Amino acid sequence: MTTRSTELLRVVHRSPGVTRADAARLVGIGTGTATELVAKLSRAALLIQGPAAPSGTRGRPTTVLLPHPEGPLVVAVAITHEIWRAEVVELGGAAHTALQGRHAGAAWPEVRSAVRGAIEELRVRYGGRLRAAGISAPGTVSRDRRLDAVGPGWHDADLTALWPEAEVLVAGNDATLAATAESRRGAAVDAAVALHLRIEAGLGGAVVEDGRPVIGARGAAGEFGHMPFGDPSVRCPCGARGCWGVAVDGHELARLLGDPTPVDTLSYARRVITSAAELLAGAPATPAAPAVAAVHAVAAPVPPAVAAVRAVAANLGRGIAGLVNGLDADLVTLGGLGADLLATVPEEIHAAYRDGLMSIHRDAPPPIRPAALGDGGPIAGAAEEAWAALLPRLA
Template identity: 30%
Template structure:
């Protein structure tokens, strides 16, 4: 999960709570470090070897871990490494965007079991969710959670869409429709940029980075802010809504109904208007076609130069406020690479107010169009690695979820 030390758990209310927290510590250690012997787990977590043995036995009985082959131990005795199993527990991440839908199924060990995108169409998200559940949940495999990523502001209940100017979807109806397809009906909704940022910090270009900013590159522009592997969501959970900052062409109309928003100058449709090319079925394929044309067309390169300049304007503002070490550019930005990164860097250098300010390193996303869905799946595993869901007692999950839902409602 995160780069932080798994560390021993602090005592919680009662023996059961402490057991859950210690189990979560062991799971996090195995996820971060890979297969480890019991002695290594005791050293990594600070837990007693006897405690480790009990936890490992419970997790093995639940199908969450398995022992591998022998290897030399620290003091010469053979140690049998314990590793997370990928065939028993999985999580589902979904994304609904303007022109595509995506699904990723992630197993407990962090391996991608399914990764698929389809063009957006009526019913496409529900069809994709249904297919993913049918293929990857059922007898012998448990779906521990599902998260849906949307380009929207999502309320603190992690279910209600408050504002989605590019989708026109509001309220809890979308969540209800998807939840009806899931075993147990458990679903959370999250902002797409937050999900993609989470994916980059755990699987992509921001792994090991303490302070990172992720910028989407789709029809809308949003940002996810990650510190030490965890999302910074702000007071109301709406942090990162950067696409509607007044940056760039002050006359450009935006999908939100106003003029002069940043995404009206650097969003996918703005980029296509700048280069005079049509949109294809996904942002990545569209950008790949633009990059290919730019190789021999000076007018396309000039249009991308203007877009890159406006990207740099917004990043200069964000860098002055947030001071990120790394900025990861995802979506359509990735295939364009230096065609937009070059002018963005130059503008950053010109606009940072002081020479003592450090320009953040600009990196391209490595996760493709499924970044948000991958991050959504990773977030769905969060309750397992925090101890909220107990893999050793799956029959108790329903009561766990009911209790969490009751807390959310309060």
């Protein structure tokens, strides 16, 4: 096989169902060479050719390129603070069999055992077709694939132990992998420099430039939640004071509402945001009133849940402005609670965002969009990284 074979596989992975003619153009080869490569990749059980959907025009039917039904597969695993999920993913990104389980509060050895068992079950089911693994985890992942997750208390956890015999095993932080997926298959596909932020039990993210995330010297780039954009009087579970992450998640909502810090800050935050959304949806529209009546009007009290969610949204918007000023991103995507806040109180986010921007950004602020892949971003990113590492080995 050749480098051109690898490039052709990358094109099909990015756009399954691409026509053979378009694939040849994207790789920069002639139609004759493309025909030879496709035949070689078909014999290797990597691609198949199929007819395109009828176009209604005359001429020779167009051939499209698709993953081979008996071709190689990767397993993508997403481990969160509450659950783990494993999916088998084919070339092109389509997911097949999925296994998952809950582990809230479990120590790392228990989680490791459950995930390793799931991978072994999938290996038995798919045999030699399962060639690589991609792991998404809720913490800092070093270049030697060791995890440090403050929230669940997993320190120096060896992610390679999930499949010690793997031909290819890649791993990364969940927010970083979600950013990768958004840039390759989601809301940031056309961005040159995309900033992705994901809020769950804390805030993480990544900067993706030309489709590649910046991971840093120790794999800790994107820990934006630990920038001092928050209240200096509030201590973060990481040990620092004033961290932005605890100003935009369930910790801050509970503090504003006078509730004790919840064990599960993500579920708590989602309940509060849902309550605020329902209150806002049910609020009657304010009719236009004569000026004299307006002077004597008494504003209706703002429900505590709505006030708390608005305050957290403003904290989020100000922090986004700081990152855009420093990073010069041309697009911002929000996942997790960030997308929930954007859907519920967009005005508060955008007002704080605009107020914090440098003048050079104000005329055309980089747009803020919800993540297109939603909660599936980290596992999709894990699959993308696994395929990126595996493709050169196939061709």
